[in-house]
Amino acid sequence: MPRSSRKTVFLIVAGVFAVLLIPCFFVILGGISGFQGSKHRAMQAMCKSQLKQWYIAQMAHYAEHDAYEPVFAKLNHEIPRGNHFAFLAGVEPADARETAGAAAVEDAVAVGVDVATNPALKAIQFGELPVLVAKQVGLSGExxxxxxxxxxxxxxxxxxxxxxxxxSSKELTGLDGQPVNPGEPLHFMNDLKD
Structure with a gap:
């Protein structure tokens, strides 16, 4: 076979592979992106679930003591290690979860992202919260x-x-001005919206 014919055959075969492989690449890339979206939605669901469990525990505590309790241990509400989110019912004391094997902070009213277990994640500080959120977190009133x-x-x-x-145990107002009933999670900011 002459050299120019081999080159033509090679270019045709390479073109066929490119036509077949490029769409496969985009399908794989889309699958990875879809997986990441599912993972993020699962993390959002975990946040909502923890909030609802915490609210139920607060209602039970209030029924017995006529008061709410921001300390997780006194409420018998635990945020398990490995958490990808920070959970805040106050500012301090906080269980930062920055080192593996560290003892839990006994009177914690805040639990940080477990960066010891998940080093790819970033710790979230209370000061990073939007002002409207920071003003609402914790106990209010007598x-x-x-x-x-x-x-x-x-x-x-x-x-x-x-x-x-x-x-919250009280009615909240979303950024859109719509009221949210006590005990209903309010999605104040969505990190997945671009």
């Missing part, structure tokens, strides 16, 4: 006429934005 609000915060895609959920 019990028994008091309220308590908690936040679940994550950085799902490692950009500068946060995913922020709130739940």
């Amino acid at each position: 019990c028994p006429d008091c309220a308590i609000t908690a936040a679940c915060v994550a950085n799902l895609d490692r950009d500068g934005d946060l995913d922020v959920w709130l739940i």
